[in-house]
Amino acid sequence: MTSSSAPTPLSYKDAGVDIDAGDALVERIKPLARRTLREGVLSGLxxxxxxxxxxxxxxxxxxxxxxxxxxxxxxxxxxxNMHDTVGIDLVAMSVNDVLVQGAEPLFFLDYFACGKLDVDTAAAVVGGIAKGCELAGCALIGGETAEMPGMYPPGEYDLAGFCVGAVEKSKILNGQGVVNGDVVLGLASSGVHSNGFSLVRKCIERAGDQLPATLDGQPFRQAVMQPTRIYVRNVLAALARFPNTADTGTPSGIKALAHITGGGLLENIPRVLPSDLAARLDKGSWPRTELFDWLQRTAGIDDTEMNRTFNNGIGMVVVVAASAAAACADMLRTAGEQVFEIGRIAPRGDGAAVVLA
Known part of the structure; x- marks a missing residue:
């Protein structure tokens, strides 16, 4: 006769999923989420x-x-090992997109996936998400932490998120009020934001041990990792003061917004313009930072490639009636934005939708 013994019990933790660590993370992030509460929230995490x-x-x-x-x-x-600001990037990329329609971000949910959960790292990331929600005035009302053994290398994770906002139907920004002669204002970015990093990483690789110690008065790594600027509060205030339609029915305030993400100035501005109009931008109308100078020099690319890869110093574009442009710019500057008049709207003809000259 042969004898057999029962197999050694296997727990979920033995398989690589630590439920206790997940519970500990939830307790760590609950107070962070509470700081983002706002009107409309009916349930917590x-x-x-x-x-x-x-x-x-x-x-x-x-x-x-x-x-x-x-x-x-x-x-x-x-x-x-810089995890505390990528959560701000995550929120910014969605809330700034929602803002372009004239909408107020209401709530945000995130998805954090990893192979093995490190509570400290995850808490740092979610802390950034909560900070981004505070900056945007939206509530962090839920999310998902997925621990998936074998799916991600040790120390790595992935992030995704989504935002829902609301806008009055009569105040949706769709660019239809844009006309010849409108002014194009550019709001300064805080750096590269969250687009073009495949090229940024290639530049870092090419530079090797010749990386600059500082850029724009910051340590190199801090300059590169600056989180995406969140424009929500200041731009919503400007929209309230300079609505896109006056009582006469003639659009006279802010006509359109463009979030400058992947594709840069050249591909994002046309998304909010009528097909017969173009944005004619003045090349020297906003300052170039040391960061973007270094990237262009290291990559060895021309101005066109720079302006279709990076935001190049402008993170949000505001198209506004000429009659309101100066007052709108002053208000945004008072609120803390760096604002530059970077061009005008003109007939497109057979030319490109964005012309830099």
């Missing part, structure tokens, strides 16, 4: 679904949604 009531001040609310990730900027976060 921990439920199967998050509940949100559209504020009653909206008469004809239209929901606007946006979703994004952080891209290969995460590779540098892993290599440089």
């Amino acid at each position: 921990g439920g199967f679904g998050a509940l949100f009531e559209i504020p009653k001040r909206y008469q004809e609310p239209v929901l606007v949604s946006g979703t994004d990730g952080v891209g290969t900027k995460l590779r540098l976060a892993f290599e440089w």
